[in-house]
Amino acid sequence: MAPHTGRHPVVLIVDDDKNTREGLQRALRPRYDVRLAESAARAMEALADGAVDVMLSDLRMPGMDGLELLKRVQAHHPDVICILLTAYGSVETAVTAMKQGAYDFLTKPVNLDHLDMLIARALRSREIESKNRDLExxxxxxxxxxxxxxxxxxxxxxxxxxxxxxxxxxxxxITGASGTGKELVAHAIHRLSTRSRGPFVAVHCASLSASLLESELFGHEKGAFTGADVRRKGRFELAVGGTLFLDEIGEIDSVIQVKLLRVLEERKFERVGGIETITADIRLIAATNRELHQLVREGKFREDLLYRLDVINIPLPPLSERSSDIPALCDHFIREFSVRNGRPVMGITADAVNLLSAYAWPGNVRELRNTVEKMVVLARSDRLTARDVPPNIREAVRGKSAGTGAQATLGEGSLAEAERLKILAVLGTQHGNRTRAALELGISRRTLHRKLQEYRAQGLLPAALAEEN
Structure with missing residues (x-):
């Protein structure tokens, strides 16, 4: 339950003794909205009627006792903070109550100052938990x-x-071309792992020289090299308890490869210039756009390190092999960039989507993301149209169409023409295989066949794609 704003927190007092109920009510009323129930059954009715923040319940009551009430509240109203009260306290009973989910267990007569502080602390704790859940x-x-x-x-x-x-x-x-979303996949693995509450630390190996990368990964001691004025922890230490993501790992030199291999084999390392052995309690995720097996054959990457890294391989397809995702990606990026840039763009037309889908996207999702941001910033209306598609993409699609023998008029973005270009582009990517192309396009094979028959009749089906595969 989120913290309540604009009203006093609600405290429900459950006790079969009238004097106890009314005494606690008088003590708590200045700071809380206090409600009373003389039995567990009436307490359940009160809980069903409206939001309750804290329940103070006697342990021994006729009928349903406090422990049974606690079980039911935990089952049906888990956000309610439960504090049990009793004149017959014992360590065993207190332990049982806490195991069943009670926030605390107090012995009568209750110290009112202590109770007041306890309720305030419990409400604050729940507010922090709620914020943490929201953050998660x-x-x-x-x-x-x-x-x-x-x-x-x-x-x-x-x-x-x-x-x-x-x-x-x-x-x-994680392997795949630049822009396919390798870091996003690494983040997802971390969020779904048992280390999700630990840090996610990313290092882009290609952006650092060998000496800087060594210090960045393993840290250094004071005086380890010129300019090392203080001891500095490396990314392996900063990622303890969490995940270390090494992007573009194919770019690291042989010295770093040896040290990295040792960490993976022994889970130990030393800082640059240091002698203290440090344990690396991390999970490693690596990514590359290089063919590491080819680098091994060329003597540029250690084979034993590759085997240590390639325990689980996740190859990411280029955007050209998943063009059916382009509409959803466009919608996502439009929402992101319209808010970020204060632009009233609400969506994208089908002709614009089909035109974008016919493009090869050598820069993959990253290029699409940047393109959509540009289109949103320069949009002529509240919906992106084919006229908003950057000229270089329209020219590339036009050239692609001309290269396959089709006649295209894309100046204003004909919906039918954009659809045709998308179909031909996917069919080409799938090497003429109509079953796979239909699956990628999200249409039936019969619909694809009918479309191609129409293009053939109009003289718009390239000869290379006319034969059925």
Whole structure:
């Protein structure tokens, strides 16, 4: 339950003794909205009638006792803070109550100052828990599996492997071209793992020289090199209890490869210039856009390190192989950038989506994201149209169409033409395989066949795609 604003917290007092009920009511009324119940049954009715923040309940009552009431409240109203009161306290009873979910257990006669502080502390604790849950939800929305947009068939193995790998401690290697979302996948694995409450620390290996990368990863002692005026922890130490993500790991030099191999084998390392051995309690996720097996054959990457990294491999498909995800990606980016840039863009037309879907996207999702941001900032109306698609993309699609022998008029973005270009683009990507193309397009094979027959009749079906595969 979220903290209540604009009103006093509600305290429900449950006790079969009238004097106890009214005495506690008088003591708490200045700071709380106090409600009374003379039995457990009446307490359940009061809980059903409206929001209650704290319940103070006697342990021994006729009929349902305090422990049974506690069980029912925990089952049906888990956000209610439960404090039990009794004149017959024992350590055993207190332990039982706490195990069943009671916040605390007090012995009568109750010290009113202590009770007041206890309720205030309990409410504050619940408020912090609520904020933490909200923060966890925000992190899940931003970095969890839900943050990866993808309904295309090519993405399903990715989701399956993430779900299988996340709960384990296994090292993961994410491969794929630049811009395919490797760091997003690493974040999702972390959020779904048992280390999700620990840190997620990312290092982009290609952006640092060998000497800087060594210090960045392993830290250094004071005086280890010129300019090392203080001891500094490295990313392996900062990621303790969590996940360390090494992006573009194919760029690291042989010296770093040796040290990294030792960490993976022994879970130990020393800071640069240091002699103290430090334990690396981390989960490692690596990513690369290089072909590491080829680098091994060329002598540029250690084979033993590759085997240590490639325990679980997650290859990410390029955007050209998942063009059916482009509409959903566009909608997501439009919402993001319309809010960020204060632009009243509410959506995108079908002709614009089809035009974008016909483009090859060599920069993958990152390029699409940047393109949509540009379109949102420069939008002519509250909906993006084909006229908002950048000229370089329209020219590339026009050239692609001309190269396959089709006649295209894309100046104003014909809906039918954009649809045709998308179909031909996907068919080309699938090497003429109509079954796979239909699946990627999200249409039936019969519908695809009918469309191609129409294009053939109009002389708009390239000869290379005319034969059925």
């Amino acid at each position: 939800q925000q992190l899940d929305n931003k970095y969890g599996l839900e943050s990866i947009i993808g309904n295309a068939q090519a993405m399903q193995p990715v989701f399956d492997t993430i779900r299988q790998a996340a709960p384990t401690q296994a090292t993961v290697l």
